[in-house]
Amino acid sequence: MFAKQFDYKKASSVSDAVQLLSNNDGAKILAGGHSLIPMMKLRLAQPPMLIDIGGLEEMRGISVENGNLRIGALTTHAEIADSHDVKDAAGILWEAAYGIGDPQVRNRGTIGGNVAHADPATDLPTVLTVMDAKFVIQGQKGMLGGGSRVVSADEFFLGPYETALGENEILTSIEMPVLAANQHAEYAKMAHPATSFAVVGAGVVVTVDDSTCTAARVAVGGFVPKPTRGPSVEQALVGKELTAENIAAATDLIENDLGSDAFGDIFASAEYRQAMAAIELKHAIFHATGLAHHE
Ligand SMILES: Cc1cc2nc3c(=O)[nH]c(=O)nc-3n(C[C@H](O)[C@H](O)[C@H](O)COP(=O)(O)OP(=O)(O)OC[C@H]3O[C@@H](n4cnc5c(N)ncnc54)[C@H](O)[C@@H]3O)c2cc1C
Structure with missing residues (x-):
């Protein structure tokens, strides 16, 4: 089946994406498309507009600083499974990423899309919950007025396909403590x-x-x-x-x-x-x- 017709916009920055979400009722973020596109083809989702964040370099990448592992929301499962930093800091996540789907899914699917979609059958919500991960969320007006807020894994997942993300908010990164030697x-x-x-x-x-x-x-x-x-x-x-x-x-x-x-x-x-x-x-x-x- 083909998806219902929709408009397409490419975001130029995180704030542009948030603005586009706010100005277009029912619009959806498009990351790797491996959950959203199948839903649209089955007509389980019929967003009038897709906002493509795929080109936002600021939302990619893996770093370790001050005992904290930070992964940009657009980082793919394959990039996580290939990362020595993730292997050393959080081997559980490295191994889980490698076990996701098949090479096509790992090459396109992103950590942010995986958790924002909150399909109960996926692996990363469980892994990020035991790792006590924090989810960095960008909206127009956050708790501190700067537009961003941080939610713990225990609070982020609310139910099937339901998270603490507000309608006009974007998940920008996920952070977790590096595992200690013990x-x-x-x-x-x-x-x-x-x-x-x-x-x-x-x-x-x-x-x-x-x-x-x-x-x-x-x-x-x-x-x-x-x-x-x-x-x-x-x-x-x-x-x-x-x-x-x-x-x-x-x-x-x-x-x-x-x-x-x-x-x-x-x-x-x-x-x-x-x-x-x-x-x-x-x-x-x-x-x-x-x-x-x-x-
Ligand atoms: C054949 C197949 C096998 C799979 N096997 C597994 C598996 O074994 N284990 C597993 O865990 N998963 C599995 N998956 C799921 C896969 O990991 C997810 O589909 C994928 O990670 C979703 O990421 P995406 O970038 O493709 O998201 P998209 O499909 O682009 O988006 C998914 C949803 O999240 C929203 N979204 C995306 N990014 C953001 C963001 N940064 N901020 C706010 N909202 C956002 C979108 O609007 C959309 O509603 C499989 C999928 C397929 C198709």
Whole structure:
């Protein structure tokens, strides 16, 4: 099917893009187009105008400064998967980016488009939630009057295809703390064989001091409306040595944190996905702590 007719504008800067959004009701930002164009072809989205931000160099790039990793929203999954800076600072994100879709999707799809779209089946919302990432958002009038505001991952994802981004706002970059030497992070997913979308995804960052877990952030995604933290699991890990038995006992508790809104579809039922959440979480912590290794 062809998309409904639409106008096209190329933004010359972030502020130009914000201005164009504000002046044109229903207009949509176009980044890599790998979520938006399929939606338009299926007529699930019919924006009257697309505002192409693809040429905005100020929204690209990866840097590490003062213990902080910053990634421009237009940075592609392939650029993240190729980056030594990301590998060293946040190996969990580097590995997850490599596991997205196929080369075409990774070459065009952007980190900003991925999270702004907030498809529950994608990987990066879960990974960025456990990394405690911050989302830098540009609008006309921000909290500080300068037009920009910062939202934490726990507050950014609101539900399926719904984020804290306002109608006339643009996500410009994502920032996260560089992992410390005593922090271990991993993302594990049961991938859909045709697309690599997450049937179930699980992310974890554990801090280990003197063989004891002193802090933990875990989240699951792929089958829930938004990345879902596992406070029961986190509490059960902290204060314990991360042995196989302790990890298995803690990850089994994820069902307490899931609520009742798990999704199922023709590929996998909600019950199956819920059961797999504990397995993928255990898998992630085993890899993070060296109890299991990739081939
Ligand atoms: C075949 C296929 C397989 C895939 N497999 C996976 C997978 O395994 N794992 C995974 O995580 N994802 C997967 N994806 C999703 C892919 O990662 C996303 O489609 C892609 O990253 C979206 O980014 P984009 O730049 O193409 O966004 P676009 O399609 O251009 O935009 C998506 C939405 O976000 C908005 N938007 C984009 N950028 C911004 C911004 N900076 N500020 C505000 N709003 C913005 C747009 O207006 C639009 O509503 C797959 C997609 C396809 C087509």
